[in-house]
Amino acid sequence: MSGPLLKVENLTKHYSLRGRFLEKSVPMVRAVEDVSFSVDAGETLCIVGESGCGKSTLARLLVQIVKPTRGRIVLAGTDMTAVDANALRILRRSMQMVFQDPYSSLNPRLTAERIITEPVENFQRLSGQQRRTLAADLLRKVGMSPEMMSRPPSEFSGGQRQRLGIARALALEPSLIIADEAVSALDVSVQAQILNLLADLQQQTKIALVFISHDLRVVEYIGHRVAVMYLGRIVELAKCESLFARPGHPYTEALIAAVPVPDPTRVRVEVVVEGEVPSPITPPSGCAFHPRCPLAAERCRIEVPALVTMADGRAVACHVRAPLGPADRAASNVPFPASTYG
Known part of the structure; x- marks a missing residue:
């Protein structure tokens, strides 16, 4: 297959709020607005941002748990929205999800083997021996003993339950895994074990990851590229090392x-971003970050x-940092601006 494994184009999700009786206009929650990106096989794209920026809604859109208002999600050349x-x-056999909560995401009435x-x-009928063999192989792959397959989730620790969730996601041999805050509920030492497990599995199978997190330390460790979201939009998209060495958007700098x-x-240098995140029901005009932005x-x-591609390959949605289009910027040789915060 040529081209990216996953391609997202202008993905948008609006939720309508039930208005009052005889109310003419129905208010809308703009959860995700005009989001575009791509993910290659074997790549980890991290999605970061404050709580309420639309990360989890985006994850559910990608696996089609939630239907988009508009936009396209193309997986391996096929438009999932069409x-x-x-x-x-x-x-969906090619796209699986690892959920945030390792406690509520597993059926407490099933054994590890059944989960x-x-x-x-x-998709297919398995004999008892086939089920046991498959469960044993996947438990070994995620660093657990096959002897645990008869236990219910209540007999596992938080880290073991998340490993069980990863094993479940791997059962169909997907080409893409969406991990929505997959380590946020775990202790730091257990987080490291899960992150190393995901990195090892990716190296072995060339699986692609969309890793959603609010913890930038985790993102810096596991990510290849990072997309920064603010109020439903991507404001910066860059390689991980470039973004952390020299962030392009003022919001990324503050994070x-x-x-x-x-x-x-x-x-x-201490950075204090004043004000609160605006409401997605009544977002500010223009750039949503402008009420809090020092620039x-x-x-x-x-x-x-617009999300403008800079000379170094990153994309930034900022009138101050990326005031020109790609062609104009290349022609004028405008240098990358200095940091806002020193």
Whole structure:
């Protein structure tokens, strides 16, 4: 297959709120707005942003748990938003999800064996021996003993339950896994085990990952590229090392500056972003970040910035940092601006 494994084009999701009786206009929640990106086989794309920015809604859109208002999701050359229910069911074999909560995402009445093999049995019948063999192989793959397959989820720790969730996601041999805050509910030491497990599995199978997180330390460790979301839109998309070395969008700078550094001798510039995240029901005009941005100009209050590709390959949606189109920027050789925060 040529081209990216997953391609998302102008993906948008609006939720209508039930208005009052005889109310003419129905308010809308703009959860995801005009999001576009691609993911290659064997790549990890991390989605980051504050709570309420639309990360989890985006995850559910990708696996079609939630239907988009508009836009396209193309998996391995097939538009998932344009196929019927039967074709979508077949496509879902190639795309699985690891959920945030390792406690509520597993059926407490099933054994580990049944939890792991249930996705496969949705498509084909397995004998008892086939189920046991498959469950044993997948438990070994995620670092657990096959002897655990007869236990219910209540007999596992949080880290073991998340490994069980990963084993379930791997059962259908998908080409893409969506991990929605998959380690946020775990202790730091267990987080490291799960992240190393995902990295090892990706190296062995060339599986692609869309890894959604609010923890930038985790993102820096596991990511190849990072998409930064603010109020439903992507404001920056860049390679992981470039984004952390020199963030392009003022919002990205503020996020990175807020990450604690375990080095008492290192002097850091403190960044305080004033104000609250705007409501997705009544978002600000122009750039949604302009009420909190130290660089905001008059244009930012009027015009929504496009996601512009910079000379170094990153894409930034900012009138100040990326004021020109790609062709104009290349022709004028405009240098990358200095950091806002020193």
